[in-house]
Structure formats: structure tokens, C-alpha cells
Amino acid sequence: xxxxxxxxxxxxxxxxxxxxxxxxxxxxxxxxxxxxxxxxxxxxxxxxxxxxxxxxxxxxxxxxxxxxxxxxxxxxxxxxxxxxxxxxxxxxxxxxxxxxxxxxxxxxxxxxxxxxxxxxxxxxxxxxxxxxxxxxxxxxxxxxxxxxxxxxxxxxxxxxxxxxxxxxxxxxxxxxxxxxxxxxxxxxxxxxxxxxxxxxxxxxxxxxxxxxxxxxxxxxxxxxxxxxxxxxxxxxxxxxxxx
Ligand code: ADP
Numbered sequence: 001x002x003x004x005x006x007x008x009x010x011x012x013x014x015x016x017x018x019x020x021x022x023x024x025x026x027x028x029x030x031x032x033x034x035x036x037x038x039x040x041x042x043x044x045x046x047x048x049x050x051x052x053x054x055x056x057x058x059x060x061x062x063x064x065x066x067x068x069x070x071x072x073x074x075x076x077x078x079x080x081x082x083x084x085x086x087x088x089x090x091x092x093x094x095x096x097x098x099x100x101x102x103x104x105x106x107x108x109x110x111x112x113x114x115x116x117x118x119x120x121x122x123x124x125x126x127x128x129x130x131x132x133x134x135x136x137x138x139x140x141x142x143x144x145x146x147x148x149x150x151x152x153x154x155x156x157x158x159x160x161x162x163x164x165x166x167x168x169x170x171x172x173x174x175x176x177x178x179x180x181x182x183x184x185x186x187x188x189x190x191x192x193x194x195x196x197x198x199x200x201x202x203x204x205x206x207x208x209x210x211x212x213x214x215x216x217x218x219x220x221x222x223x224x225x226x227x228x229x230x231x232x233x234x235x236x237x238x239x240x241x242x243x
Contacts, residue, residue: 001026001061001191002160007046008055009039016042017053018215024160024208027189031202033226034212035238040195043212044162047193048082049075060159080108083153085163089145091137091152097124098133101152109156116155123151127181143174147181154185161185163194179205199242203227211235 002024009017016039024030032040045051047058053067060081065074083104091100098120105116124130127147137145146166153161166182167175179201186192186205196202202209202223209226211219211234219232230236 002047002193003057003059004043004047005057005059006055007043007053007058009042009046009051010054016215017046020056020215020217022210022217022220024191024193026191028191028207029186029205030193030208030210031206031223032193032195032210032212033197033199033202033238034218038212039215040212041164044084044164044193044195047160047162048079048084050084081159083156083158083161085146085149085153085161085166087165087169089137089142089149089169091145091148093137096134096136097129097140097148100137100148101155104152104156119155120151123154124148126154126185127151128177141174142170143177146170146178150178150181150185154190160191160193163192163196165195165197167196167198197242199227199239211238213238 004020004022007017007020020043032043034040042051046053055067057064057066058078060078063077063081065078092103095103101120101124102116105111105119106113121133124133127150129144129147129151132140132144167178170178179198183205206223209221209223210217211226213234219226219230219235226235227239230239
């Protein structure tokens with residue numbers, strides 16, 4: 001359903017992604033693990049062209065964009081198929097919780113305000129924020145703000161939700177509520193790709209685990225293949241350090 005073919009990205013002389021090939025099936029929850037600086041975030045950002053790959057192809061469903069000559073229309077169409085949950089939430093500070101979720105539906109998807117409001121309330125209830133519709137981000141905890149970020153992504157009804165270290169900016173006591181929400185929506189069969197350092201979460205929620213180091217996929221497989229039976233020395237060392 002999603003296919004990355006030979007995704008390569010360099011920043012100047014820094015070769016950050018060295019020909020990544022990855023297939024993600026519809027409904028899969030993929031966790032991308034790996035040391036800091038291994039290219040995980042860059043890979044996620046290449047998937048929706050927040051970063052333009054230096055080489056390679058991104059396919060979502062029957063739609064393929066080749067980095068050689070993507071038109072603005074193609075990039076726009078690709079982005080419409082994805083939604084991203086950012087490490088630092090990226091909410092509009094001067095908009096309420098409800099307005100934050102409605103924004104993309106009204107501005108990008110051109111839905112009527114009535115329809116957008118209905119969808120937004122529904123997803124905010126799903127993430128446990130039905131009583132915070134009129135609050136501003138500054139009135140919320142980090143965990144609640146991130147749940148707004150997740151609601152915003154869900155509301156767009158994308159083909160895949162991309163999570164870029166969604167809990168790494170949170171105080172430890174707030175991590176659980178965000179992971180619980182992600183786990184809940186994972187059960188609904190939404191395709192998700194999650195960059196995370198939360199190993200326990202990855203083990204429990206992922207169908208497919210990808211271990212990256214130095215711009216390549218070192219190893220991938222089912223959680224038990226990676227967490228209990230890693231074959232590659234680099235994977236074993238990483239897991240030993242982090243768990
Ligand atoms: P990870 O998510 O695994 O920590 P990143 O994808 O954030 O890794 O970063 C991989 C490498 O790419 C790092 O060396 C980082 O400094 C570099 N990098 C990421 N984004 C940029 C950018 N916009 N400009 C220059 N270098 C970047």
C-alpha cells in the first residue's frame with residue numbers, strides 16, 4: 001500500500017538516507033527504531049515530501065511520486081494522503097482546540113464548517129478531549145496538546161498517519177496517556193508509521209518493526225523477530241543499550 005523505493009537523501013556532504021526500500025501494508029502499524037541521527041525523522045519527512053528525497057520514489061496506493069520531477073500538484077496530492085503528528089505538536093496557539101482540528105478540513109479539504117465541526121468533535125471525543133473544545137493550547141498539558149495533534153491527523157482521514165517521536169517532548173508522567181490513544185486508534189486498522197524510542201510500546205503495538213542505523217535499514221520484521229531474535233549485531237547492541 002505504501003512503497004518507498006531507493007529513498008536517498010543528502011544534506012550537503014552528509015548522506016543521511018542511503019537507498020531505503022520499505023513496504024507497508026494497509027492497516028499495518030510500523031515502528032521505526034534506531035539511534036539518534038540515524039535518519040528516522042528524515043525518512044518520515046521524505047514520505048510526504050516535507051523533505052524532497054535526492055533520489056527515489058514514494059508510492060501511496062496507486063499514486064507514485066518520483067523525486068526527479070515532481071509537480072506541485074503531485075506533492076499536494078501525496079500530502080493529502082498523509083497526516084503528520086509532530087514531536088512539538090505544532091498547534092496554532094491562537095486557535096482553540098476545536099479550531100485547530102477544523103482548520104485542515106476547512107482550508108485544505110474545503111469541507112463546510114458544519115461538517116468539519118462534526119468530524120472534529122467526534123475525533124476530539126475519541127482522544128478524550130470532548131470537554132476541551134474551546135480551550136487554547138496554552139491551557140492544556142503537553143499530553144493533551146499532543147492528543148489534539150493526533151485528533152487533527154485523524155480528522156483528515158488520511159491513508160497513513162506519520163508520527164515523529166510523538167512522546168519525546170513530554171514529561172514522563174504524560175507519555176502513557178498519549179501512547180494509550182495511539183494504541184486505541186491502532187486497533188481501528190489505520191495505517192501508521194511511528195518513529196519512537198518507546199520500546200515497550202513498539203513491542204506491544206507494532207505489527208512491523210524497522211531498525212535503522214546510519215541511513216540504512218539494518219533489520220526489519222515482526223516485533224518478536226526484532227526484540228527477541230535480532231540477527232544483526234547492530235540491532236542487538238542498540239536494544240541492549242536502550243532496554
Ligand atoms: P533521527 O531522526 O534518526 O534522529 P534525523 O533524520 O533527524 O535522525 O537526522 C539524521 C541526520 O540528518 C543528522 O545528522 C542531522 O543532523 C541531519 N539533518 C536532518 N535534517 C537536516 C536538515 N534540514 N539540514 C541539514 N542536516 C539535517
